[in-house]
Amino acid sequence: MARIEDIMTLAPVIPVLVIHDPAHARPVAEALVAGGLRALEVTLRTECALEVIAEMSKVEGAVVGAGTVLNGDDLKSSVDAGARFIVSPGLTANVAHAANACEVPLLPGTANASDIMRGLDLGLTHFKFFPATAAGGIPALKALSAPFGQARFCPTGGIKADTAADWLGLPSVLCVGGSWLVPAGTPDVAAITARAKQAASLAA
Numbered sequence: 598m599a600r601i602e603d604i605m606t607l608a609p610v611i612p613v614l615v616i617h618d619p620a621h622a623r624p625v626a627e628a629l630v631a632g633g634l635r636a637l638e639v640t641l642r643t644e645c646a647l648e649v650i651a652e653m654s655k656v657e658g659a660v661v662g663a664g665t666v667l668n669g670d671d672l673k674s675s676v677d678a679g680a681r682f683i684v685s686p687g688l689t690a691n692v693a694h695a696a697n698a699c700e701v702p703l704l705p706g707t708a709n710a711s712d713i714m715r716g717l718d719l720g721l722t723h724f725k726f727f728p729a730t731a732a733g734g735i736p737a738l739k740a741l742s743a744p745f746g747q748a749r750f751c752p753t754g755g756i757k758a759d760t761a762a763d764w765l766g767l768p769s770v771l772c773v774g775g776s777w778l779v780p781a782g783t784p785d786v787a788a789i790t791a792r793a794k795q796a797a798s799l800a801a
């Protein structure tokens with residue numbers, strides 16, 4: 598089983614993907630991998646998300662995970678579809694236990710000290726910080742990182758191409774997540790690869 602830190606350090610940015618058409622899965626994944634982003638988070642926000650996970654998993658170099666995983670059932674169907682890591686907007690014992698049972702790395706969302714302490718109790722040390730900008734931005738994550746020296750984060754929510762580097766400058770941040778790489782609509786693969794290259798070149 599891979600460790601979540603191995604997934605988080607594949608590249609400085611994890612694209613958060615909302616894909617409405619399974620036909621877009623492979624071109625989008627190929628464009629992102631070509632730009633240097635290998636860990637891809639497919640959110641379970643669309644009907645076809647599990648199919649998209651299966652399709653993207655066929656792309657060489659792609660390490661495809663599921664996002665918006667809200668419970669154990671979501672987690673199990675994502676793993677069955679081929680997800681190699683799991684991202685959740687929050688942290689519940691239900692999802693953490695399901696991840697252990699399925700032996701899949703988990704990146705659960707935390708927004709405050711109590712969330713992080715619940716995660717530490719469950720044996721977790723790597724967390725999403727969500728919603729990063731709305732939950733207080735960089736000052737909030739700096740303050741939260743102080744008492745939790747062992748914790749490492751992937752801030753997500755409101756981060757864009759021009760703010761990612763500031764977050765990546767924090768010692769507790771291994772990578773950031775964001776949906777800016779693949780805007781809604783028919784994918785422009787050249788533009789996606791260009792954005793991915795820019796993101797991949799950021800210092801983690």
Ligand SMILES: O=C(O)C(=O)C[C@H](O)[C@H](O)COP(=O)(O)O
Nearest residue numbers: 640664665686753754755775776
């Ligand atoms: O769907 C999930 O599992 C989430 O937790 C939310 C997403 O990670 C953010 O919505 C991405 O944020 P933006 O980059 O601001 O679009």
